[in-house]
Amino acid sequence: MSYSLQMYCRMVLHRVGCHLLKKTHNALGPPIRRGGAVYSGACGFREEEIREKLQAFPGGSINLVKQESGIALMTINNPARMNAFTGTMMLELQDRVSQLEEWTEGKGLIVHGAAGTFCSGSDLNAVRAISNPQDGMKMCMFMQNVLTRLLRLPLISVALVEGRALGGGSELTTACDFRLMTEGSEIQFVHKHMGLVPGWGGAARLVRIVGSQNALKLLAGARKVDTDYGERIGLSDGTVTLQSAESTALGEAEKWVSAFTKGPAPVIRAVKKVVLSGRELPLEDALRTEKDVFGTVWGGPANLEALARKPKHK
Numbered sequence: 001m002s003y004s005l006q007m008y009c010r011m012v013l014h015r016v017g018c019h020l021l022k023k024t025h026n027a028l029g030p031p032i033r034r035g036g037a038v039y040s041g042a043c044g045f046r047e048e049e050i051r052e053k054l055q056a057f058p059g060g061s062i063n064l065v066k067q068e069s070g071i072a073l074m075t076i077n078n079p080a081r082m083n084a085f086t087g088t089m090m091l092e093l094q095d096r097v098s099q100l101e102e103w104t105e106g107k108g109l110i111v112h113g114a115a116g117t118f119c120s121g122s123d124l125n126a127v128r129a130i131s132n133p134q135d136g137m138k139m140c141m142f143m144q145n146v147l148t149r150l151l152r153l154p155l156i157s158v159a160l161v162e163g164r165a166l167g168g169g170s171e172l173t174t175a176c177d178f179r180l181m182t183e184g185s186e187i188q189f190v191h192k193h194m195g196l197v198p199g200w201g202g203a204a205r206l207v208r209i210v211g212s213q214n215a216l217k218l219l220a221g222a223r224k225v226d227t228d229y230g231e232r233i234g235l236s237d238g239t240v241t242l243q244s245a246e247s248t249a250l251g252e253a254e255k256w257v258s259a260f261t262k263g264p265a266p267v268i269r270a271v272k273k274v275v276l277s278g279r280e281l282p283l284e285d286a287l288r289t290e291k292d293v294f295g296t297v298w299g300g301p302a303n304l305e306a307l308a309r310k311p312k313h314k
């Protein structure tokens with residue numbers, strides 16, 4: 001077979017493969033599997049290309065502490081820039097999410113910012129440098145993959161908002177199951193002021209959190225969301241108040257999430273998995289996933305221990 005005919009056949013097979021992948025994806029709903037990315041090579045996403053570009057914008061870090069309690073702490077750490085995301089911080093976020101996907105004892109996650117503020121979105125210096133549509137789209141697909149995987153972690157996740165969460169920072173808060181805000185903090189989708197719409201998946205997730213009318217107000221109005229407004233529209237799940245001189249917002253957030261992570265890790269992780277499938281999948285696919293997850297805990301150690309504790313009925 002001539003080379004050009006070979007190349008033509010490969011191209012046809014590639015297109016058919018991509019088309020079938022999309023059809024399967026649409027028929028079965030999102031692939032909720034560990035590392036469930038949205039974009040892959042099959043659909044023309046070349047991750048290596050954007051990784052190289054992002055590598056060129058250093059600064060800051062994403063720190064991760066996996067605690068004995070089963071609750072991990074992730075810190076967006078670039079205080080000189082209000083914790084804005086540099087290119088290397090986007091890459092580090094991906095690495096931290098991969099680490100959390102491998103953490104089998106994990107039950108909870110708190111995402112917070114360094115130095116008393118959350119995150120002011122993409123680093124504007126990096127944004128200026130990759131402002132051409134092609135690179136912007138690649139950064140968008142990269143961050144959508146990372147934040148989708150963050151939200152799909154089998155951990156109960158909380159974004160602790162102190163200070164400000166702006167632009168991509170506000171989108172990051174929507175990639176957690178819950179949001180807690182401290183007094184005086186603000187979440188603001190400033191994208192409109194940048195001539196943008198969210199690109200990291202924040203709009204799709206915001207509609208599912210607050211409904212389409214509230215999402216329109218927050219995006220088209222670039223409205224500042226304070227603690228009261230946040231709780232009223234359901235964007236915030238609670239306002240963190242310090243209970244004593246020694247207490248910290250992070251400590252209060254850990255207490256809050258501990259109420260949901262108390263218990264054996266396999267059970268807490270199973271709870272997140274069944275809620276995740278209920279949130280993302282069409283009903284019958286969600287029921288099948290629930291059946292599969294149920295099968296992992298029914299008759300498991302935690303179930304048998306609970307039964308042993310129950311007094312036998314005469």
Ligand SMILES: C[C@@H](C(=O)O)C(=O)SCCNC(=O)CCNC(=O)[C@H](O)C(C)(C)COP(=O)(O)OP(=O)(O)OC[C@H]1O[C@@H](n2cnc3c(N)ncnc32)[C@H](O)[C@@H]1OP(=O)(O)O
Nearest residue numbers: 080081082084120121122123124125166167168190198199
């Ligand atoms: C593309 C989109 C997305 O990814 O979806 C985005 O997020 S675009 C990015 C969307 N985010 C934004 O538009 C927020 C931009 N930043 C601001 O509006 C402001 O900095 C505030 C965050 C409101 C803080 O104002 P405030 O007056 O309190 O402090 P400041 O402005 O002096 O900021 C302190 C230092 O942090 C830097 N800084 C703050 N936000 C930054 C950012 N996003 N990128 C790069 N540097 C940033 C400032 O340049 C300044 O550095 P120097 O002391 O060296 O001057």
